[in-house]
Amino acid sequence: MRSGNSPRGLMLAVFAALPTAVLADGSVVDKVYHPYVEQLEWELEWRAVQEHNPPAGEAQRQATHRVGLGRAVSEFLFAEAYLVGREGSDSGFTIDAWELEALWQLSEQGEFLLDYGLLFELEKYRHEEIWEYSTTLLLERELGRFSATANVGVIYEWGDDIEDEFETAAALQARYRHSPLLEPALELYLGEDTRALGPMLLGMARLGSRQALRWEAGVVWGLDATTADYTLRAVLEYEF
């Protein structure tokens, strides 16, 4: 698992699949993952994405909330389960899906030119026969106080209530490690119906021994007619 060749082999396998897929439809603005696992860590997470004037929907505003509980199950593997709730400006809040996620750290931080990881996600809608599975390659490179992160994913959707198809999505983040409490960043999201770019603020406050609160907040603006005018994004993670 930790050999020097395995991350590159997996990366080639993921990239080899990309040309056969189309870009993901719907918004792919969510969260940029980093390819690291902190052993023994538990995490309670809330994150929300709120789209304003999404072209695909009838509602002027659509929001997706995720509440998750995760745990590092080994030195290099982190698992998390989520409940997913959605609401629109013309509809109430409903919990309409669950999601399982596993993050696999493939290399030690700083060991190679890039740090590697893989993210596996499985989502099932509660009231519809819709499944979604994705594999995402996580890459990160430290450049002094800057960190550049890329998430490149292949998604497969299937079920009786959705057209079976492969899609791809990408997210890029450039982050400046100014201080633990405040790290400005710029994020770019790309999918079939998403071209969005915008600033983020990230930070972490230590609450005691082995306890920390991490947060992310920002806005990305749509760069074309198929993307929501703007999308607000926020994350709160309690680590313990």
Add this chain to the structure above:
Amino acid sequence: MKPAQRWACAVLCSFAVGMAQARTPVFELEIRDHLFIPEEIVIPANTKVKLVVINHDVTPEEFESYELNREKVILGGSKANIFIGPLAPGVYPFFGEFNPRTAQGRVVVE
């Protein structure tokens, strides 16, 4: 790029990474009684180094440093590798998150 070229590229990259690793200086850091020993490690500037952290305590400890951008848990009675750098000259503090009052240290880059 053809499949054969991809694999050739991957193999060459692996060799290059292997050679680079062979030249990576190694420094040892021990954890005993919730202390980092030595407290100060001097490493060369602009050079990636491998820090081998050996935890002799029975309890886990976490090597943490915002300045070095590293967080790594080392279970009791085990060791871990932490790659740091290349770094500009300066002093980079680190601490043990499980015992922050006693487990303190610094990497001095010269």
